[in-house]
Every structure is written in C-alpha cells, then in structure tokens.
Amino acid sequence: MIRMTTKAGRPRGFDRDAALDTAMRLFWDKGYDATSIADLTAALGIAAPSLYAAFGGKRELFEQSIRHYQDAGRIEFSAILDAAPSAREGIARLLRDRADDFTDPAHPPGCMVLSAATNCATPEVATSLRDRRLANTAVVRRRIQRDIDSGLLDASADAEALTMYVGAVIQGMSAQARDGATREQLRGVAAAAMRAWPVADAE
Amino acid sequence: MIRMTTKAGRPRGFDRDAALDTAMRLFWDKGYDATSIADLTAALGIAAPSLYAAFGGKRELFEQSIRHYQDAGRIEFSAILDAAPSAREGIARLLRDRADDFTDPAHPPGCMVLSAATNCATPEVATSLRDRRLANTAVVRRRIQRDIDSGLLDASADAEALTMYVGAVIQGMSAQARDGATREQLRGVAAAAMRAWPVADAE
DNA sequence: ATATTTATGTAGCGGTCGATACAGAATCGG
C-alpha cells in the first residue's frame, strides 16, 4: 500500500505559510540582523524549537522569506520588460510599478531585496541579496541591448549607462519610500526619470 | 592665576582625532549596528574604558563620527548649489561630485549619511541620519525654487518632483557604489540623470 | 494497546553585546 500523503507524528500547531508571510514582513521591515529569533517567535506565537523544526534556522527562514517575497504577486523585472513593446516602455512600466509597490500600505515600504541586508553582518545573506540585485540589473541590460540590436534604439545609446541609471533610480526610490516618501512623490520620480531616456528611432 | 590651557591628570595615550577618523571609517563601512565596541577598541588599539572616557559611548562616538564625516573636506549640498549659476548646473556638479566621492578609493564606498543607519535598531541614530537627509533634500528644493522664482526655470517646472528625483538618483548611486559600481559607471549615471532635467528658459 | 514519529514547551547552552567598577599609572599644582 502506498500512502505518500499521510504522515505519522503530532501535527504542526500553526499555519506554516502564514508564519512565513509574517516572518517575511518582519525581515522586510527591520532587516535581517535587527530581526531576532525572539522577535520572530513572538510575532509568530510559537516557541523557538517549533521555528527551527519548521524552517531550519534564521538564515534558512530568511532565504525562504525572500523566495516568498518574490513569489507573492510581485511582478518580476523580466515579466514586465519582456511584455513591453520597447525597452523604454518596459522601463517606464517598471518604474511606475515599483513606485506603487514601494508605497503599498499593505506591506512594509521599499524593496526587501534592496533594503533587508544592507550593512548585514552575515556575509552569506548580504551576497545572496546582492546577487539578486545584479541578476535584475542583467535583465535590464539585456532588454536595452535587445532594442539596440533590433534598431529600435539608436546604436549610439549607451546600454551600460542606461542600465546603471535605471538601477540607481529604483534603488533610490526604495530608499525614499523607507524614509516616508508618498506614492505620488515616487510616481513623480518615475516620470521625471523617463525624461532622461533617449527617444527611440522608430516610435 | 588663570590657566585654562593646562590640565592636571595623566595625558591621553592616543590621538583622539586619529581615533575619531578610524571610528568614522568603521561606522561608514559596516554601519552603526554591525560595528561593535570590540571592533572599535581593536581598530583603535585602546581598551573600552579609554573609548568611553574620550567619546562618551557608542551613540556619542557615532554622532561625532558623522560630524567628522561632514567636516572632512566633503563639499556640502548648499556650497555646491549656491555657487552654481543655475539649479541645473548646480545639480550637475553635485551629481558629478558624488559620483567621484562615492567611489573614492581613499575611503569606504557610498555616503555614510545614506548607508550607516539603514535597518538600524537604535531609533535615535536612524532618525538623526534621516533628518540630515531631509535637510539636504530641503536645500535642493530651495535651490530649484529659486530658479523658478527668478524665471530661470519655467514656472511649469515641478520643484517637488525634481527634488525627489535628484534625491533618488543620489541615494541610488550610493547604494550602487556599495554594491561595487565603478567611478565611470556612477559618472554615467550622473550624466544620464541630467538628461531628464528641463531645459532652462534663459540658458 | 503498543510502538513509532513528529511537534511542543521549558529551560538553558556558550557567546557577544554595550557599558562599568576598580585599582594602578602618569601627569598636574602646590
């Protein structure tokens, strides 16, 4: 008889997914280092051994929180950029979307990938998030290069400079959201930023 | 007899200014929370009681480090903006200067005011730096408004949006410097950012 | 009913945190 679905043992006394969501919000709000196990167990209403049994440890819980963050309805860079008819239009939508997301009152301000491990004393956590940031930068770079290759953007366009520029605006918007910037303010930043974009040849 | 200059007691066995500079670099590099008293005493080559006698405590030492940071040859926002013939020219110089400063190999990357207290568990320290950031933002806003009032910038220019935009670019450049961006990359960001600036009426 | 397996709650591990009590050392004024 094959019984893969049932397991022996005492069932878990809390909702693992809900706990992961709560942990994500804590890490997002306060950052990795400043969020202690005591903070987490208090917010989750469980004791430390239950947390370790369910998630493995602080670092593992943080990694799962980051994955939960990226999978929780947030639109990826590549999804927005690939769906757009041009790099310019894609970047415009990306900035606008981030302005709204960074100031969504339903969750902590700013971007978790950008802010949760700044000045982090645990190198593995810091590099994990930096790698994610660099991956996003690469996605932007490729999308811009695609338009240059196809002739939609002038060949004189500096893909590298534009990529870094977009990255700076997004990181700055996140920092400003954490300093209390409003949605309208960040939308203004996104709009102002697009005026720097070179006008396309064919649009 | 008046003797204000000489004091009794055993003389300090280390250079206070040099120690403050070392402490500043540590806080700048690792942030307030991640820099421990043990880190500081080790780097300064002194024992904890000497540190407390000379500086008062961790928070006081940090405040003095921030003051030392702002007084150590760094050009203030107001100095750059007031000396420029226009807000546009001033912002351009400011961004260019920050690109160079954030990547100066003589000191840690990025801006200490922007990065040393992100996700800081000590609220007084976090608000102290945020207040400094908001003060800089106000300086930018006033400089832009001055050009609008004088007619140098078109009255349709959105001072608030431009101010937030400049702030976002600077904060983003600092974050990118901390992620390893080169001086040339940040100069490219500064140059790209200025293409968003509305063309002045009279220049 | 018993054995097995897994989760829970208590209580505490070694380590680090910021900060300090205390005694001795080094300089001053007299």
Added chain:
DNA sequence: CCGATTCTGTATCGACCGCTACATAAATAT
C-alpha cells in the same frame, strides 16, 4: 615631596544573541 586629577588595563556586569537538549504531548501504524 604631597594630594588632586585624569587616563589605562583587567575583569566583569546584566541583557540579549542564535540555537538546542530534554521531556512531554499528540498524531499514525500495526
């Protein structure tokens, strides 16, 4: 010389850190 004053080194404080040993509770398997 003698206090008075200030700095230095040792040794440590209580609080918190991430983490876990241990016994108990609650489910399934046979």
